[in-house]
Amino acid sequence: MRILHLVLALIISAVAAGKAVAQDAEDGPVVILADTLSHEQITGIVTAEGNVEITAGPHTLLADRVIYDPAEDRARAVGGVVLLQTNGDVTFADEMNLTNQLRDGFISGIRVLMADRSRLAGLHAERIDGNRTEIVNAVFTACDTCAGDPNPPVWQIKAARVIHNQHARRIDYEDARLEFFGVPVLYTPFFFHPDPTVVRQSGFLAPTYTTSSHLGLKLKVPYYFDLAPHRDATFAPIFTNREGIVLGGEVRERTRSGAYRLEASLTNPEERQGAHRSGGHDIRGHARASGRFDIDPVWRWGFDAARSTDDTYLRRYGISRENTLITNAFAEGFDGRNYAAVNAWAFQGLREDDVPGETPLILPMVEYSLVSDPGQHGQTVSAKANLVALTRDAGTDSWRVSGAGTWRLPYTAPLGDVYTLTASLRGDAYLVSGVKNPNDPAGPTENGYIGRALPRIAVNWRFPFIRSGLQAEYLIEPVVAVIAAPHGGNPGKIPNEDSRSFEFDDTNLFSASRFPGLDRWEGGPRLNYGVRFGAYGLTSSATALIGQTVRDRDHSLFDERSGLNTTPSDYVGRVHVSMPNFSYTQRARVDPKSFSFRRNEISLNIGPEDMQLSTEYVFLSEELSTENLGRREELSFFGRAPLSDTWRLTAQSRHDLSDDGGLLLAGVGLIYECDCMQFSVDFTRQLTSDRDVPRSTTITFRLRLRNLG
Numbered sequence: 001m002r003i004l005h006l007v008l009a010l011i012i013s014a015v016a017a018g019k020a021v022a023q024d025a026e027d028g029p030v031v032i033l034a035d036t037l038s039h040e041q042i043t044g045i046v047t048a049e050g051n052v053e054i055t056a057g058p059h060t061l062l063a064d065r066v067i068y069d070p071a072e073d074r075a076r077a078v079g080g081v082v083l084l085q086t087n088g089d090v091t092f093a094d095e096m097n098l099t100n101q102l103r104d105g106f107i108s109g110i111r112v113l114m115a116d117r118s119r120l121a122g123l124h125a126e127r128i129d130g131n132r133t134e135i136v137n138a139v140f141t142a143c144d145t146c147a148g149d150p151n152p153p154v155w156q157i158k159a160a161r162v163i164h165n166q167h168a169r170r171i172d173y174e175d176a177r178l179e180f181f182g183v184p185v186l187y188t189p190f191f192f193h194p195d196p197t198v199v200r201q202s203g204f205l206a207p208t209y210t211t212s213s214h215l216g217l218k219l220k221v222p223y224y225f226d227l228a229p230h231r232d233a234t235f236a237p238i239f240t241n242r243e244g245i246v247l248g249g250e251v252r253e254r255t256r257s258g259a260y261r262l263e264a265s266l267t268n269p270e271e272r273q274g275a276h277r278s279g280g281h282d283i284r285g286h287a288r289a290s291g292r293f294d295i296d297p298v299w300r301w302g303f304d305a306a307r308s309t310d311d312t313y314l315r316r317y318g319i320s321r322e323n324t325l326i327t328n329a330f331a332e333g334f335d336g337r338n339y340a341a342v343n344a345w346a347f348q349g350l351r352e353d354d355v356p357g358e359t360p361l362i363l364p365m366v367e368y369s370l371v372s373d374p375g376q377h378g379q380t381v382s383a384k385a386n387l388v389a390l391t392r393d394a395g396t397d398s399w400r401v402s403g404a405g406t407w408r409l410p411y412t413a414p415l416g417d418v419y420t421l422t423a424s425l426r427g428d429a430y431l432v433s434g435v436k437n438p439n440d441p442a443g444p445t446e447n448g449y450i451g452r453a454l455p456r457i458a459v460n461w462r463f464p465f466i467r468s469g470l471q472a473e474y475l476i477e478p479v480v481a482v483i484a485a486p487h488g489g490n491p492g493k494i495p496n497e498d499s500r501s502f503e504f505d506d507t508n509l510f511s512a513s514r515f516p517g518l519d520r521w522e523g524g525p526r527l528n529y530g531v532r533f534g535a536y537g538l539t540s541s542a543t544a545l546i547g548q549t550v551r552d553r554d555h556s557l558f559d560e561r562s563g564l565n566t567t568p569s570d571y572v573g574r575v576h577v578s579m580p581n582f583s584y585t586q587r588a589r590v591d592p593k594s595f596s597f598r599r600n601e602i603s604l605n606i607g608p609e610d611m612q613l614s615t616e617y618v619f620l621s622e623e624l625s626t627e628n629l630g631r632r633e634e635l636s637f638f639g640r641a642p643l644s645d646t647w648r649l650t651a652q653s654r655h656d657l658s659d660d661g662g663l664l665l666a667g668v669g670l671i672y673e674c675d676c677m678q679f680s681v682d683f684t685r686q687l688t689s690d691r692d693v694p695r696s697t698t699i700t701f702r703l704r705l706r707n708l709g
Contacts, residue, residue, distance in 0.1 A: 030101075031055045032068070045069050052077070059102040059130070060084040074099045087166065087197060088115030103130025110135055112164075116196035118142040118707060120171070122162065131166045138162035140171065142196075142706040143676035152182035154677050155705060157191070169195050193708050202226045205234070206704040213697045215317070216242035230254045238317065243269045246317055258300070260291030265319065284313045301331040311350040315693045323350050337371035352691065357394035360497065364389060379409040386518060396445075396495045397433040402426065402518050417463035426454040428494075428518065435495050450493045454521050456485040458512050475534035479547070481510045482527050489521040490557055496520055504563045505599075506574040506587060509547045514564065526551045540579035546571060548592065563589050563598060570598060581608050597621065610648070613639045633657040634664075646674045650682075664688055676706040 035050025046068045048054070054061040054068070054075065064079030075098045083091040083102070094109030105127050112120040112133075119142075122135035140162065143153035160175035170192050178186040194201045202225050210218040222236040231253040238246040248265035266285035286309065292302040306325035314320040325348040332341035345362035349355075366387040372380050386402040404426035411419045429451040436445055464477040498517025508514045509530055513522040530547020551567040563570030571590040577583065582605070589599040600619040607613055620632040638652045650669040656662055667684040682700045689695050 030068075030070075032066075034066075043069070044071055054102070056101040057103075058086040061096070061098070061102055063096075072099065073101065075102065089113070098127070100130070104128055107133075114196045116142070116707075117144045118196050119144075120162065120164065133164045133166075135162045135164070136160070140173075141676065142708075143674070152179070154674060155180050159191075164195060166195070166197075169198050169201075171195050196707060200224070200226050200232070206702065209701040210318075211699045212318075214242070214694050215240045218318075238265075243267065243317075248319075255293070257295070258291060258293030258302070260293075261289065263288040265317075267317070284309045286314060286319065295331075298335050299331065299333040301329075303327075303329040305329075307348060308350070311352070311354075312691050312693050314350070315690060318698075324348065325350065337373075339367070339369045341365075341367045343367075355394075358392055360390045360392050362388060362390050377409065378411075379407065382406045382408070390497055396435050396497075398435075398495050398497060399431040400428060400518070402428045415463075417461060420460040422456075422458045422460070422512070424456050424512075426456075428452050428454070430494055432493060432495060435493055437492060446493050448493070450491060452489055452491070452494075452521075454485070454489050454523075456483065456512060458483045460510065472535045472537040472540075475532065475536070477532040477534075478529075479510060479532060480527065480529045481512075482525075483512055484525050485523050487524045487553075489523045494519060502562065504570065504572060505589065506545050506547075506572050509545070509549070509572055520557065522555075522557070524551055524553065524555060540577075542575075542577045544573070544575045546573035548572065568592055582606055611641050613637070631658065633661075647672055662687070678702070678704045 031054070032046070032048050033051075033053040034048035035052075036048070038047045039045075040047075048066045048068070049064070052061075052063045052066045054066060060083070061075065061077055062080070062082040062084070063077035066075055066077045068075045075096075077096045077098070078094075081093040081096050083093070083096065083098075085091070090113045091107070092111040092113070093107045096105060096107050098105035107125045107127060110120075110122050110125040110133075114120065118140070120135065120138065120140045122138035125133055125135040125138075127133050137160065139156050139158045141153040141156040143155065156179050157173060157176050158179060159173040159177075161173075163172040163174075164170075165172070171194075173191040174189070176188050176191045177184045194203070203223070205222040205224050207222070208220040210220075212218055217240065219239045220236060221239070222234050225233040225235070227233060231251075233249060233251045235249040237248060240246070244267060246265055246267040248263075250261060250263040252261045253259065264285065264287040266283070268281050268283055271280045271282040287305070287307050289303065289305045292300065294300045305327040306322075307327070308314055308325060314322060327346040327348075328343060330341060330343045333339070343362070343365040345360075345365065347359050349359055364387070366385075368385045369382070371382045374380055382405070384402075384404045384406075387400070389399045391397045404424060406422060406424040409421045411421070413419065429449070431449055433447045434445045435447070458481060460479070460481045462477055462479040464475060467474045496519045499515040499520035502515060504514060510528050515522060527550045528547065529550070530545060533542075533544040535542045548571045549564060549567075549569040551569075554566050555564060558565040563572075569592070571592055573588055573590070575584070575586045577585075583603075584605075585601075585603045587599075587601045588597055590596070591598055597619060598621045600617070602617040603615075605612060605614045614637070616636045618632060618634045634654065634656055636652075636654045638650075640648060640650045642648050648671040650667075650671065652665070652667045653663065654665040656664050664687050665685070666687075667682060669680060669682040672679040680700075680702045682698075684698045684700075686696045686698070
């Protein structure tokens with residue numbers, strides 16, 4: 001029968017000095033739970049045996065046998081000794097001699113299991129002030145399931161002496177060596193790292209080592225600064241043996257109303273003309289910033305900014321592969337269905353044929369949109385307003401004010417078919433300067449004011465047919481959109497600034513206007529029609545869409561490569577299949593006469609997350625060739641496969657399938673990952689070049705050890 005002494009101070013008061021009683025009153029009672037308990041009247045020594053549990057303040061001691069001397073406040077525990085602490089650490093030992101409410105003492109054969117399952121063990125240890133544990137001939141590892149008995153853990157640190165300071169939350173090592181799979185690889189006379197209770201702390205992060213055919217040896221060594229609970233910074237220099245040092249870093253902060261991030265880099269390599277050195281040195285670098293801040297529950301403001309000293313800097317040093325850097329500052333408000341925004345935009349083109357003087361500055365762009373509550377019959381009224389000023393150092397400038405109103409009425413017929421009637425009127429006013437005549441680009445430019453009024457009525461009809469099966473729900477839905485609008489509406493004096501990027505595909509088949517912006521207007525009566533198909537199961541689905549546009553005449557506004565300049569238009573379609581461990585998507589545009597592909601995009605993913613093959617195919621026919629996008633046929637692969645529970649293989653490639661094409665990119669990677677370590681090596685061969693960014697071969701090594709960075 002187990003005996004519970006709730007307040008050992010009663011025994012102490014009968015046999016011990018007043019000092020011991022006072023200490024017990026100050027620190028709280030010692031509670032003992034055991035199978036048997038004996039007390040010597042003369043010495044006051046208490047011996048507890050069998051499933052002993054002693055609680056003193058925040059510490060709990062478990063053992064087979066404990067001898068407690070209340071006069072000395074000393075406990076000796078032997079057999080299955082375990083010390084539980086409030087921070088989650090558990091200390092195991094062959095024997096413990098503890099004092100001062102179990103806070104101090106000597107521990108023989110110590111083994112510590114920390115809260116995050118890291119392990120610390122040694123020959124013996126001394127515990128001081130319930131905070132500092134000094135271990136002799138110690139070993140530390142964060143590995144739990146990686147390797148282990150009978151093999152050594154994947155990595156471990158052995159040291160002549162280890163000091164764990166719980167208040168400082170760090171672990172110090174003296175005469176330490178780092179071992180991988182039991183093999184010593186690194187020695188240091190002193191070393192420290194945060195203990196597992198630390199969420200973040202200043203110190204070095206995991207480095208990245210790369211060897212590149214054009215930069216040589218490249219080592220990135222980030223150092224993290226924990227500046228405040230809401231602010232941190234990272235200094236991440238890149239050391240190269242051919243281009244010197246690239247200084248870089250970032251600062252992040254959360255404020256009361258939002259957050260921001262600043263990033264920059266700078267270097268001073270030898271000047272180059274193309275791929276050749278020209279002597280001297282040149283300052284190269286970049287800066288990037290972003291932020292979002294709330295003004296009140298409706299309004300917020302923010303910014304995104306990016307700039308580089310030159311076109312190829314980001315790609316040469318492996319920072320980014322962007323072709324255009326965008327800077328945007330904005331303020332916007334959301335109030336129910338209403339939206340308002342003020343934006344400013346600036347751009348930096350990084351392509352070889354970009355002309356800086358012709359790059360536009362948009363300041364300001366003002367937008368406003370409101371949508372009414374639905375009326376008695378579900379009808380809504382919406383209004384939009386837009387103001388934009390676009391200027392250049394050289395070329396066309398334009399200022400535009402636009403306003404539009406739309407009335408929309410949905411209706412569901414008794415048979416289940418759905419109608420939507422839409423009527424809209426838009427007006428645009430322009431002030432332009434330096435507009436070229438599209439029929440005579442070398443002729444004189446036009447300046448002045450111009451305006452237009454653009455009415456449109458549209459009726460959209462769809463009739464969903466649904467059938468329920470044992471395994472899935474099936475859908476066939478014909479869709480027809482009839483749009484009535486006057487021809488024209490695009491005088492040559494109005495420049496095309498926001499509708500240059502245009503593509504006719506399944507996403508805008510039923511749109512009243514295919515242009516993404518306001519500078520171009522899709523006029524003329526037309527009919528958009530198509531059919532949607534779908535099958536929806538519990539874990540899988542398949543959908544498809546095909547359709548085209550029919551007009552009363554060919555449309556000269558659209559380029560002959562667009563697929564919309566003739567009537568009927570090209571067919572556009574999409575197929576998507578999704579099921580466990582498999583997805584397939586195809587989007588295509590097909591010539592209506594020859595039924596040949598003019599555009600074909602295929603994406604295929606096979607396998608679960610840890611063993612997957614992904615492939616993408618893109619085909620653009622000769623008829624789609626433009627100044628910016630020529631005939632293209634490419635095939636890309638990416639795959640990952642497990643070699644074991646801890647080893648994983650990755651591979652990627654990109655091929656140009658045209659007659660004069662070939663391999664553009666090839667890479668293979670090997671990854672080792674377990675609960676305490678991640679190691680990877682990647683080999684990449686880049687077979688494209690851009691000015692001083694030549695074809696390159698890159699090998700990158702990364703090593704991350706849990707708790708060490």
